[in-house]
Amino acid sequence: MQQTRKKTILKAAVCLVLLAAALIGLRNQQYLLTLLNFVCMYMISVSGLDILFGYSGQISLGHAAFYASGAYTSALLTTKLGVPVWLAIPAACLVSLALGIIVALPASKLIHHFLALLTISVGQLVYILISRASFTNAMTGIRSIPNIPLFGYELKSKYFFLIFMILMVALFLIIKQCIIHSRVGRAFQAIRENPVAAGGIGINVQKYKIMAFAISAVYTGFAGAMYAHFVGFISPETFTSAQSVMFMTMLLFGGMGSFSGPLIGAAIVTFLNETLQVLGSYRMMVYGAFILAVLLFLPHGISGLIDIVKQSLFKNRGKEDRHADA
Amino acid sequence: MVISLIIGALMIGSVYGMLALGYSLIYSASGLMTFTQGQLLMIGAFLGMQFYKVWGLPFLAAFLLTVLIMFLFGMLLEKCLIRVLLNKGAVSIYIVLSTIGISIILPNLAQALWGSQTIQVPSIFGVTTVKILGVSVQPESLLVIAVGLIAMVLLHLFMTKSRFGISMRAAAMDPLAASSLGINVSLTTGLTWAIAAALAGGIGVLLGPVYGVSTGMGDIIGNKGFAGAVIGGYGNMYGAIAGSLLLGFVETFVAGYITTTYKDFVSFFLLIIVMIFLPRGLFKAKVYDSD
Amino acid sequence: MLTLDQATIQFGGLTAVDHVSFTVEKGQIFGVIGPNGAGKTTLFNLVSGVHKLTSGSIRFLDKEISGLEPYRIAESGIARTYQNINLFSNLSVLENVKIGRHIQSRSGLAAAIFRTPAQRREEAAIQDKCMELLTFMGLESKADLPAKNLSYGEQRRLEIARAMASEPQLLLLDEPAAGMNSTEKVELTEMIRNIRNMGITILLVEHDMKLVMKVTDLITVLNFGKMIALDTPQKVQNNPEVISAYLGGGIDA
Structure with a gap:
């Protein structure tokens, strides 16, 4: 036990040093910095989806709705009502939380195909709302969203925004791990594995399903708020069902029900997405192909593949928490 | 106004109904769900356009050829993807995800073959409107309704009278018992995917002259068809049609009298309301986790 | 009763x-x-x-x-076992039993996020209690294996252990x-x-x-x-x- 802890600390230290070195090297790479900021947002958002789908077994194909609720709440509060950014972000999380609970109330009773449909519909509803309503400026979107102020400075440079985002990713990941390895996290996994047995042992299945939905919505809502403040401009095009599919692709590709899966998935898919810009709208085809390839050949995603390689290299039993069903 | 709205509602309801029938067939035969129906409709529309407009085949020939191709395509989809995943022991949500993967790929495939512009298809009848009870109606809308009606009757006869249809229903009720009675379960489920694809593709061909053909035409329609199936009671053939017609009427009349901007909002809202308060639909379906 | x-x-x-x-x-x-x-x-x-x-x-x-x-x-x-085993099959044997402690423990979401001292004490107590139960059922050496890797008889014993965990x-x-x-x-x-x-x-x-x-x-x-x-x-x-x-x-x- 003591030794694994030392190992973890050592690993974390190595990662930190590498990260710092990379950050210094990237100081002036504006394009890469932009991408990395997006990667961080997706990492948070997809980790949220992982809590929902990877750990509690509830699918969502409408997570763009929560991304939108976070982005629009923060953007509207800061631009139209002049609310300070540091109040708008928690408000964005709260609105996403509320939306999560509202969706989860009926969703927690449905079996997964219907859940898929319900979440798709919610995604559509939110998209239609933000793209038609006048208070969201319809298709024009919202401009001049203020940046995040920190200690009197605004995080105007992408470089400092990235450092801030990395800290946020770390925070949200730590929270995720704390939840997963607690009584609440065990209840989530019990429900994913076997809802009947979970109820039989005293877990209030509906309550925990709603809780997972709410947590997931907060993660994605926060990521959405970060997106709004980073880019400074939002419009409905960002929050289509394609965005929801992208979140799901990242999760599947990285590997669900794991610590590293969402991180790997968010990073790889974002960069692939950029390299595939030349393909224009054919990029979506690559998502589709990704999904099929993962389902057919890589049921545990890339992180599952890494585990298999590790295991065959070291020949010791992996103790990673990996449970995604194939 | 009312009459043209009714005809419009019947037409779009029939379109949803054809898709909903496919969803319901697949679900009742194998307990699986698909999200590709809308994209299959789109592919059907493009194929029909290719045969009818580009190659100059008679419309009937273009229609039948498309239906045949889509039938085979559905069978192929089941054999090469769904069956493979099932044999790997994939849980049902993975099947859903795989059909979503397909539904992302198909529009891009269509775009590669036919481009991203909406393509207009010439009228089938040579006249643009006919008068019914004093209102001008596009004859193609009437054709959609007629074909929808015929397909429903044929499917009903097929499921209740033919040996194949009966064994299909048996396979749906109890796959194990059915296979022990010598019914080829794999073949019958393959057939449901094929019929679903043929229905979607066939209605797609008919929609070409009405709306034009574009890669995105199936996205919303596909979800609406699904909504129709859910509203009617998922897995119930007759419910699927009833639910789809209801949805067609609600949305047409909302668009006609209240708001066109939020027309789609109203249909999805209706769907969500049904899922919350009447989750088994108008005709009972299994939707709860604990059943 | x-x-x-x-x-x-x-x-x-x-x-x-x-x-x-x-x-x-x-x-x-x-x-x-x-x-x-x-x-x-x-x-x-x-x-x-x-x-x-x-x-x-x-x-x-x-x-x-x-x-x-x-x-x-x-x-x-009232706790129960199932005729056609209903384990949390991808989770470890120990986790299965820990889930059985659900109603005997209290820590909620906030306690988990902030890792309060009470929550950590409770987790330690759960760990001890569950290992004790696994020993009682003769499964202590399999604690870290996924439940699905157990033999049929072991799975039945694990179901009993899980039920027992809820006291x-x-x-x-x-x-x-x-x-x-x-x-x-x-x-x-x-x-x-x-x-x-x-x-x-x-x-x-x-x-x-x-x-x-x-x-x-x-x-x-x-x-x-x-x-x-x-x-x-x-x-x-x-x-x-x-x-x-x-x-x-x-x-x-």
Whole structure:
């Protein structure tokens, strides 16, 4: 036990040093910095989806709705009502939380195909709302969203925004791990594995399903708020069902029900997405192909593949928490 | 106004109904769900356009050829993807995800073959409107309704009278018992995917002259068809049609009298309301986790 | 402790459990036997809340429990195992038992996020208690394996361990010996007695007659959903109606 802890600390230290070195090297790479900021947002958002789908077994194909609720709440509060950014972000999380609970109330009773449909519909509803309503400026979107102020400075440079985002990713990941390895996290996994047995042992299945939905919505809502403040401009095009599919692709590709899966998935898919810009709208085809390839050949995603390689290299039993069903 | 709205509602309801029938067939035969129906409709529309407009085949020939191709395509989809995943022991949500993967790929495939512009298809009848009870109606809308009606009757006869249809229903009720009675379960489920694809593709061909053909035409329609199936009671053939017609009427009349901007909002809202308060639909379906 | 009064459930036209009444006293090992399809598992599903009664009542510790959600019934002190094993199969053996501690622990979401001292103490206590239970069931060496990697007999023992983790007052065992070899059955008999000696009342459905006759204090016999006998093991064995029921339904014991 003591030794694994030392190992973890050592690993974390190595990662930190590498990260710092990379950050210094990237100081002036504006394009890469932009991408990395997006990667961080997706990492948070997809980790949220992982809590929902990877750990509690509830699918969502409408997570763009929560991304939108976070982005629009923060953007509207800061631009139209002049609310300070540091109040708008928690408000964005709260609105996403509320939306999560509202969706989860009926969703927690449905079996997964219907859940898929319900979440798709919610995604559509939110998209239609933000793209038609006048208070969201319809298709024009919202401009001049203020940046995040920190200690009197605004995080105007992408470089400092990235450092801030990395800290946020770390925070949200730590929270995720704390939840997963607690009584609440065990209840989530019990429900994913076997809802009947979970109820039989005293877990209030509906309550925990709603809780997972709410947590997931907060993660994605926060990521959405970060997106709004980073880019400074939002419009409905960002929050289509394609965005929801992208979140799901990242999760599947990285590997669900794991610590590293969402991180790997968010990073790889974002960069692939950029390299595939030349393909224009054919990029979506690559998502589709990704999904099929993962389902057919890589049921545990890339992180599952890494585990298999590790295991065959070291020949010791992996103790990673990996449970995604194939 | 009312009459043209009714005809419009019947037409779009029939379109949803054809898709909903496919969803319901697949679900009742194998307990699986698909999200590709809308994209299959789109592919059907493009194929029909290719045969009818580009190659100059008679419309009937273009229609039948498309239906045949889509039938085979559905069978192929089941054999090469769904069956493979099932044999790997994939849980049902993975099947859903795989059909979503397909539904992302198909529009891009269509775009590669036919481009991203909406393509207009010439009228089938040579006249643009006919008068019914004093209102001008596009004859193609009437054709959609007629074909929808015929397909429903044929499917009903097929499921209740033919040996194949009966064994299909048996396979749906109890796959194990059915296979022990010598019914080829794999073949019958393959057939449901094929019929679903043929229905979607066939209605797609008919929609070409009405709306034009574009890669995105199936996205919303596909979800609406699904909504129709859910509203009617998922897995119930007759419910699927009833639910789809209801949805067609609600949305047409909302668009006609209240708001066109939020027309789609109203249909999805209706769907969500049904899922919350009447989750088994108008005709009972299994939707709860604990059943 | 547990009282069924005219408990009845119908599925469609079929009456699966038909006006069954009996009382299980505290500290008893109470057996339920009967030919296949007699309604034994349905009876269990009624007590544990999976199915709802059509008519009649089920009282536990003087409280009506029929109609409650399964998790409520578990909270009131009834735990169960399943005939066709219902483990959390991709989770480790230890995690399975830890989930069994759910109703015996309190820490919520906030405590988990902030890792409060109380939450950490509770986690440590859960860990100790669960390892103790695994040792009791002879599974301590398998604690870190996924539950699905266990043998059939081990999985059945794990289900018992998980149920025990919730510290129930009444334990429902649904065919715990199914799929076990004779050595395992002997061990199981011993375990069931030990569990009773810890003060836990046991309701047991079992096909293995030898085991049932050995451990139970009282047996009720079901046939086509109806109760045809309620007696001690010796008397039940010699009851002509029971014998004919088994002959008619085919002896599987």
